[in-house]
Amino acid sequence: MSYVITQNCCNDAACADVCPVGCIHPSPGEPGYASTEMLYIDPVRCIDCGACAEACPVDAVYSADALPDRMRRYEEINADYYRATPRVSLPLSVAPPRTFERTANSLRVAIVGAGPSGFYAAEQLIEAGAEVSMFDRLSTPFGLVRAGVAPDHTHTKNVTDQFRWTAARREFNTFYNVEVGTHLSHHDLLQYHHAVLYSVGALQDRRLGIVGEDLPGSHAAAEFVAWYNGHPDYADRRFDLSHRRAIIIGNGNVALDIARVLLLPVDELARTDIADHALKALADNNIEEVVVLGRRGSSHAAFTTPELLAFAHLDDIDVFVEDGAAQDAIVRGFSTQLKTKVLAELSAAPRGNAKRLVLRFLASPIEVVGDEQVTGLRVTRNTMIDGRAEPSGESDLLDAGLVLRAVGFRGRAINGVPFNEQVGTIPNDHGRVIGPDGEPVPGVYTAGWIKRGPSGVIGTNKTCAAETVAHLLEDFSNGNLADPLGSADDLTTFVSTRRCEYVDRRTWQRIDEHERAAGRAAGRPAIKLTDTAAISRIAVLPTSADPA
Numbered sequence: 001m002s003y004v005i006t007q008n009c010c011n012d013a014a015c016a017d018v019c020p021v022g023c024i025h026p027s028p029g030e031p032g033y034a035s036t037e038m039l040y041i042d043p044v045r046c047i048d049c050g051a052c053a054e055a056c057p058v059d060a061v062y063s064a065d066a067l068p069d070r071m072r073r074y075e076e077i078n079a080d081y082y083r084a085t086p087r088v089s090l091p092l093s094v095a096p097p098r099t100f101e102r103t104a105n106s107l108r109v110a111i112v113g114a115g116p117s118g119f120y121a122a123e124q125l126i127e128a129g130a131e132v133s134m135f136d137r138l139s140t141p142f143g144l145v146r147a148g149v150a151p152d153h154t155h156t157k158n159v160t161d162q163f164r165w166t167a168a169r170r171e172f173n174t175f176y177n178v179e180v181g182t183h184l185s186h187h188d189l190l191q192y193h194h195a196v197l198y199s200v201g202a203l204q205d206r207r208l209g210i211v212g213e214d215l216p217g218s219h220a221a222a223e224f225v226a227w228y229n230g231h232p233d234y235a236d237r238r239f240d241l242s243h244r245r246a247i248i249i250g251n252g253n254v255a256l257d258i259a260r261v262l263l264l265p266v267d268e269l270a271r272t273d274i275a276d277h278a279l280k281a282l283a284d285n286n287i288e289e290v291v292v293l294g295r296r297g298s299s300h301a302a303f304t305t306p307e308l309l310a311f312a313h314l315d316d317i318d319v320f321v322e323d324g325a326a327q328d329a330i331v332r333g334f335s336t337q338l339k340t341k342v343l344a345e346l347s348a349a350p351r352g353n354a355k356r357l358v359l360r361f362l363a364s365p366i367e368v369v370g371d372e373q374v375t376g377l378r379v380t381r382n383t384m385i386d387g388r389a390e391p392s393g394e395s396d397l398l399d400a401g402l403v404l405r406a407v408g409f410r411g412r413a414i415n416g417v418p419f420n421e422q423v424g425t426i427p428n429d430h431g432r433v434i435g436p437d438g439e440p441v442p443g444v445y446t447a448g449w450i451k452r453g454p455s456g457v458i459g460t461n462k463t464c465a466a467e468t469v470a471h472l473l474e475d476f477s478n479g480n481l482a483d484p485l486g487s488a489d490d491l492t493t494f495v496s497t498r499r500c501e502y503v504d505r506r507t508w509q510r511i512d513e514h515e516r517a518a519g520r521a522a523g524r525p526a527i528k529l530t531d532t533a534a535i536s537r538i539a540v541l542p543t544s545a546d547p548a
């Protein structure tokens with residue numbers, strides 16, 4: 001009996017690293033790894049050792065005979081992948097980081113951004129013998145795992161357990177609630193470290209540039225996601241949930257996450273770590289239909305098949321597909337063929353439920369309609385011409401009280417660090433930051449979305465970080481990094497003078513334990529603190545772990 005990878009797959013390839021027979025693909029360095037929806041276990045070669053299940057940080061791997069009913073489909077999906085894909089294994093394209101002796105002048109690296117890419121880079125650097133100082137402008141770490149992953153994806157959030165192990169390392173120093181560019185400068189960080197690695201993500205939304213985009217009731221999807229996930233900057237946002245229909249422009253995984261949150265029964269959400277203010281608002285939610293718009297045909301949908309399959313087991317929601325399929329060209333590629341098949345299955349079996357997800361393809365927004373408040377969205381019908389979606393000249397007006405744009409993200413510039421305004425990333429050569437002269441900037445590196453743009457899933461950041469770390473270690477070993485002028489103790493003193501309210505390791509542990517204890521008492525994973533003042537109060541309270 002083989003093992004099976006399921007919906008929760010984060011693509012970090014920890015399973016492939018420990019597999020003794022190399023039966024998990026595509027792995028880092030193989031064609032398709034960077035764009036794959038998930039990883040797959042070859043049932044023919046699997047020896048049923050279970051090493052992959054033990055290594056998986058998000059509980060995505062099951063023995064085939066222990067699959068939950070809602071995951072049964074994945075046994076077929078894993079097998080189908082290998083029927084459609086040659087069984088090949090290629091060498092890694094990224095060399096493993098080199099290690100070196102720890103000395104009094106050991107490598108010290110500042111990482112700005114406490115999301116997945118930052119933690120993956122931190123672990124790799126510490127394993128190589130470096131010391132790491134991690135900075136984040138929020139009082140709480142984990143980036144988009146905390147503030148972006150949908151609350152009902154509890155297994156996906158388990159990856160933070162791996163990051164907690166990294167944060168507990170003796171060589172890891174925590175400086176949360178510190179904003180680089182405000183409390184400290186880029187130059188300050190270079191004074192106390194050999195190198196600075198920026199992994200700040202790409203959280204600004206992209207605009208549509210259409211009439212009515214700024215009407216009340218029209219919002220960036222990123223704001224809505226941050227609101228229901230308890231991001232302190234968005235806790236006071238208000239969203240009109242009184243109308244029957246909401247429209248999401250863009251059809252990636254973020255769009256499907258939002259649709260689920262809007263359509264799920266509130267008692268199901270009440271078992272998650274969704275923010276309390278969002279749970280209260282959703283208890284009075286009148287939305288019965290969510291329309292998700294994609295400008296091209298269904299085979300070009302940006303969401304992944306696992307996210308789509310999540311709707312197959314939601315008994316209270318029907319899925320409808322409008323337009324697009326008939327105009328698509330020949331569907332190629334395993335993932336695309338599977339996605340097309342699942343779309344057809346879901347739309348062919350409506351159950352007469354009151355709540356509906358409508359996936360409307362070949363449709364583009366042209367105007368958000370309303371006087372003082374959104375009342376609808378005008379969309380143009382598209383037709384595919386030579387692989388491009390072109391307006392047909394026909395349009396429809398869809399009534400709606402809530403319009404969310406989920407058309408991508410871009411990064412934000414940091415003072416003193418090169419930035420490409422056109423694409424919203426830090427210019428770099430495989431992680432080495434590039435200056436205006438086209439040459440690498442000594443001691444400055446980047447990883448994650450701010451490096452490569454908003455692509456991939458959580459585990460994609462592991463390979464991305466490994467590439468950057470390999471080059472950083474190479475530069476250090478070759479003597480290309482300037483020694484810091486101050487010690488680690490000097491850094492702590494300096495940060496204290498600039499930001500006395502910074503959150504160190506012990507302070508974060510107090511906050512974390514408070515949230516998790518409150519969750520245990522309520523039968524939930526955690527109850528997030530969303531008010532900055534409340535977080536500060538909890539941070540200074542002693543706990544049983546503190547010395548008397």
